[in-house]
Amino acid sequence: MTARVNVRNIAVNALVSILEDEEKSHIVERNYMDKNELSDVDRSFFLRLVEGTVERKITLDYVISLYSKTSINKMKKVIRNVLRMSIYQILYMEQVPDRSAVDEAVKICKKRSFAPLSGFVNGVLRSIVREKEDILKKIEEADDSIKYSIPEEVLELYGDKKDKVLSSLFNERHINARLNLSKHSKAEIIAMLVASGVKVYDNPYVDSAVYIEKFGDITKNPVYAMGLITIMDTASMIPGLVSGVENGDIVVDVCSAPGGKAIHIAEMLNGTGTVFARDLTEGKVSLINENIKRTGVKNVQSKVFDARNTDKSLIGKADVLICDVPCSGLGVINNKSDIKYRIKKEDVLELSKLQKEIVDSSIPYVKKGGTLVYSTCTLTEEENMGMVKHILDNYDFKLSSLNPYLSENMKNENTDKGYLEIIPGEFDMDGFFIARFIRG
Numbered sequence: 001m002t003a004r005v006n007v008r009n010i011a012v013n014a015l016v017s018i019l020e021d022e023e024k025s026h027i028v029e030r031n032y033m034d035k036n037e038l039s040d041v042d043r044s045f046f047l048r049l050v051e052g053t054v055e056r057k058i059t060l061d062y063v064i065s066l067y068s069k070t071s072i073n074k075m076k077k078v079i080r081n082v083l084r085m086s087i088y089q090i091l092y093m094e095q096v097p098d099r100s101a102v103d104e105a106v107k108i109c110k111k112r113s114f115a116p117l118s119g120f121v122n123g124v125l126r127s128i129v130r131e132k133e134d135i136l137k138k139i140e141e142a143d144d145s146i147k148y149s150i151p152e153e154v155l156e157l158y159g160d161k162k163d164k165v166l167s168s169l170f171n172e173r174h175i176n177a178r179l180n181l182s183k184h185s186k187a188e189i190i191a192m193l194v195a196s197g198v199k200v201y202d203n204p205y206v207d208s209a210v211y212i213e214k215f216g217d218i219t220k221n222p223v224y225a226m227g228l229i230t231i232m233d234t235a236s237m238i239p240g241l242v243s244g245v246e247n248g249d250i251v252v253d254v255c256s257a258p259g260g261k262a263i264h265i266a267e268m269l270n271g272t273g274t275v276f277a278r279d280l281t282e283g284k285v286s287l288i289n290e291n292i293k294r295t296g297v298k299n300v301q302s303k304v305f306d307a308r309n310t311d312k313s314l315i316g317k318a319d320v321l322i323c324d325v326p327c328s329g330l331g332v333i334n335n336k337s338d339i340k341y342r343i344k345k346e347d348v349l350e351l352s353k354l355q356k357e358i359v360d361s362s363i364p365y366v367k368k369g370g371t372l373v374y375s376t377c378t379l380t381e382e383e384n385m386g387m388v389k390h391i392l393d394n395y396d397f398k399l400s401s402l403n404p405y406l407s408e409n410m411k412n413e414n415t416d417k418g419y420l421e422i423i424p425g426e427f428d429m430d431g432f433f434i435a436r437f438i439r440g
Contacts, residue, residue: 007042008085008104009111011049015081018054018338025054025338033217040216053081053088055170055337058149060084062142063091063135067124079117082108086125090132091139098129150333154340157330157348161379161423165330168425173334174201174211177229178237178260180295181208182267184228192223205407205427206237227295232260233335235422235432239324239375240264242405242436247272249319254307254362257284259291259300261322266297276314278305307358311365318365320373325355327376327383331424331431352382356390363395372397372437377430379421384433388419397437 014032017023029050033043053060064072064083072080082105089101102125109118128135145152148166158165179189190200190210198221199213218224218231240261245251245268253262256277266275277288277300288302305311307325328348329339359374366372374391376383391397399418403411406420410427414420424431 006036007038007046008049009108010036010038011046011053011085012078012081012108014046014050015053015085016077018050019057019081019084019341020077022338022342025051025336043217048093049085049088051337052092053085056088056092056149057084057337057341058151059139059146060087060149062139062146063087063128064124066135066138067127068120070120076114076117078112079109079114079121082121083124086121087128090125090128091136098132102126102129149337150340153345154330154343157328157343157345157380159381164423164426165379165431168423169334171334171425173425174203174428175213175215176203176209176232176234176237177212178206178209178232178264180228180230180267182270183226183296189223189228192228193221196221196223198223203234205410205429206234206241207407209234209237225294230260230263230291230295232264233332233430233432234427235331235377235429236260237264238406238420238432238434239322239373240268242402242434243268243320243322243373244371244405244436245269245273245320249273250317251275251320251322252314252318252362252365253277253322253324254305254358255279255324255326256302256322257287259288259302261324262288262300263291263295263297265320265322266300267295269299271297271299273299273319275300277302278307278311280304280306308354308361310361315364316367318367318370320371321362321366322373322375323359323362324373324375325358327351327355327378328380329377330379331377331422331433334424335430348380348382352380352386355383355387359387359391360394363391363397366439368439370439371400372439373434374437375432375434377432379423379431379433384421384435385419388435391435391437396440398440400436400438402434402436 010032014028017028018025061072086101086105089096090098106118106122109121148169193200198215201211203209203211223229245265251265256262257279262275262277279285285302285304292300328343328351333340402415419435422429422432
């Protein structure tokens with residue numbers, strides 16, 4: 001029980017960092033897990049507490065408003081996040097006894113010098129426990145923003161895709177591992193994963209990928225440490241697959257961090273050619289370098305470079321250009337729920353301007369007959385088909401069919417035209433957009 005009390009304390013700290021200080025959830029989670037050296041069991045509990053609370057924040061705040069005379073905005077940061085986390089356990093974690101969720105919340109308040117408020121927290125939570133079924137019914141009957149915990153403004157950004165996106169939320173998703181087939185065969189890597197205690201299932205969309213379960217801290221797994229697998233969503237593998245790279249090609253990946261796509265392509269090149277992996281800051285490039293070191297690829301050159309500028313030394317050199325640009329991230333809110341609380345309508349317009357700057361500055365790298373792969377992890381018209389139109393209207397590029405590179409179960413009329421939009425949950429993937437062009 002003591003370990004779980006500590007995990008809840010750590011989770012409250014993480015929630016304050018994410019929901020109050022607006023730090024990115026995946027970075028906060030990693031930092032707190034590394035700093036506290038959590039066991040696999042505690043790590044799993046910590047992630048469930050933090051990710052679940054962040055995912056359901058609007059819903060949880062709605063519940064708090066039903067039982068607290070004090071406005072949630074007037075509460076102490078710690079208190080409102082203790083309440084959020086505890087209500088999440090009561091409503092959505094069946095394996096946690098309601099009494100434990102309440103008692104541990106009170107203990108946290110006292111431990112953090114909020115003893116005078118512990119009675120308030122206790123009273124709110126006990127009322128919620130008593131009326132749990134009625135609360136869940138109210139949530140189910142509430143408007144979409146409360147029911148699915150998404151700001152109204154973000155719901156509007158999804159447009160006619162809204163219902164499909166909402167139907168995919170809260171569904172459990174597979175964890176994907178891309179296999180480094182330049183080092184070992186698929187069967188050999190799978191055998192090593194199974195021997196290390198990992199459960200492995202076939203991925204029906206990408207032959208060089210598998211679904212995995214029960215792996216604990218993957219960074220401590222020997223197969224991961226040897227660079228034989230990379231954890232990335234299947235959708236993130238598509239840009240590399242449709243790039244059509246051939247041995248000896250020169251590839252430029254202008255927004256590369258953390259390097260998954262660049263390394264995927266480097267492996268597809270079988271150690272030949274060169275992948276120029278660029279990103280904006282030292283911190284981002286250090287992530288690329290960590291993955292280069294772990295996977296042992298020799299044909300990736302990383303560099304800090306602002307993609308809004310043109311590197312004259314690469315003009316006309318690229319057989320393949322990868323533009324996986326910064327975007328609003330509306331396709332990945334299942335994995336990074338904090339995104340939905342930060343994005344605004346005006347951000348989409350600003351991002352589309354940035355995307356144009358990056359594309360306009362990077363297109364000179366592509367040689368005649370070369371390939372451009374443009375991708376985002378979002379679903380807005382401005383950032384996706386709007387950019388396709390911009391490229392077609394302003395440059396000597398034509399869309400090129402994705403079908404030669406996709407599994408049969410992913411092909412459709414649009415993929416034959418040269419682009420693919422994946423709604424979150426479709427094909428068991430993140431939301432993503434990919435377009436492939438050939439320079440005339």
